[in-house]
Amino acid sequence: MPIKSFRPYTPSRRTITVSDFSDITRTVPEKSLTTGLRKKGGRNNTGRLVVRHHGGGHRRNYRMMDFKREKSGIPARVVSIEYDPNRSARIALLHYKDGEKRYIPAPLGIKIGDELMSGPQAEIKTGNALPLHMIPDGAFVHAIEMIPGRGAQFVRSAGVQAQIMAKEGNYVFVKMPSGEIRKILKDCLATIGQVGNIEHNAISLGKAGRSRHLGIKPTVRGGAMNAVDHPLGGGRGHSKGNNVPRSPWNQPSKGFKTRNPSKIWDWMIIQDRRKTKA
Numbered sequence: 001m002p003i004k005s006f007r008p009y010t011p012s013r014r015t016i017t018v019s020d021f022s023d024i025t026r027t028v029p030e031k032s033l034t035t036g037l038r039k040k041g042g043r044n045n046t047g048r049l050v051v052r053h054h055g056g057g058h059r060r061n062y063r064m065m066d067f068k069r070e071k072s073g074i075p076a077r078v079v080s081i082e083y084d085p086n087r088s089a090r091i092a093l094l095h096y097k098d099g100e101k102r103y104i105p106a107p108l109g110i111k112i113g114d115e116l117m118s119g120p121q122a123e124i125k126t127g128n129a130l131p132l133h134m135i136p137d138g139a140f141v142h143a144i145e146m147i148p149g150r151g152a153q154f155v156r157s158a159g160v161q162a163q164i165m166a167k168e169g170n171y172v173f174v175k176m177p178s179g180e181i182r183k184i185l186k187d188c189l190a191t192i193g194q195v196g197n198i199e200h201n202a203i204s205l206g207k208a209g210r211s212r213h214l215g216i217k218p219t220v221r222g223g224a225m226n227a228v229d230h231p232l233g234g235g236r237g238h239s240k241g242n243n244v245p246r247s248p249w250n251q252p253s254k255g256f257k258t259r260n261p262s263k264i265w266d267w268m269i270i271q272d273r274r275k276t277k278a
Helices: 208-213
Strands: 003-005 017-019 034-036 061-063 076-082 091-096 101-105 129-131 140-142 152-154 162-168 171-175 181-185 189-192 269-271
Touching: 076 101, 152 189
Parallel strands: none
Antiparallel strands: 003 017, 034 061, 076 091, 091 101, 129 189, 140 162, 140 189, 162 171, 171 181, 181 269
C-alpha cells in the first residue's frame, strides 16, 4: 500500500499524505453486514462528558466483524478487500461454502480467491485461525482471543503482529507488539500472519480538518489555560511554577502508576512492556 503525496499547491497540501487505496477491490460494503453507527461525542448514558476530544466527524456505517472465527472446518473464499472507516486495518469479505458472508481483518498478503479456514483442522497458512497450542513456536499471529470463545481482543490494528514464544501447561507465551510477554490460554484462537495496511502509521494528516473528519476535536495544552482551569495553567509566558505534570483532575501524569496491581490479569504478564524490548 504505497503512500501518496501531493504537489504543494496550498500550504496544507505540502505535508498531507494519504493511502493510494490500490489494495481496495470494492468500494461499496456488503449491505447485509452493515448497520448504523450513532456518535456519542464522548458522553455516557447520562449525557456527562467522560472522554474528552471526541465529537463530530464524518457519518459512518459499522461493518459487523467476525472476531470469533467460529465457523470451524468450513472453507471460505476471499471475495474482496475493502476499506473500513471504523478501524485502521483493511477488511476482507469471506464467502463460506454454506453461503454465509463475514468480514475479518485483512491479513497482509492475502488475495482475491484465496481459501481460508478456522479451527483445529486448518493448515498453518496466512489468514487461517487456529488454537494457540497448535501454532508452532516463532510464528507470527494477530487477532488473538483473551478468553476462549469470546472473540479476538488483542493485536487487531493495522500492521501489528505478535509472536508465539513458548508453551507451558495450559498456557502459551505470546510476545505482544509492545514487547510485553503474556500468558494466554492455549485454547484461545489466533490468526496466522500480520495485519495488513502496514504503512498506516506513516500517513500524515497535514491539517486540522482531517482530524475533525475523524471525529477528533482539538486538544488544548494545560499550560495554555488559566490557573482556574488546569493545574499547569496561569503564570506569565511559559511559566509552570513548581507543579509536576498533572491531569485536569490533579492526578500526576508522569511517574505515577495508575494500573491496579490487584487486577485479575496482572499475574499473566511475564515481562512488562515498559522494560527494554528484546
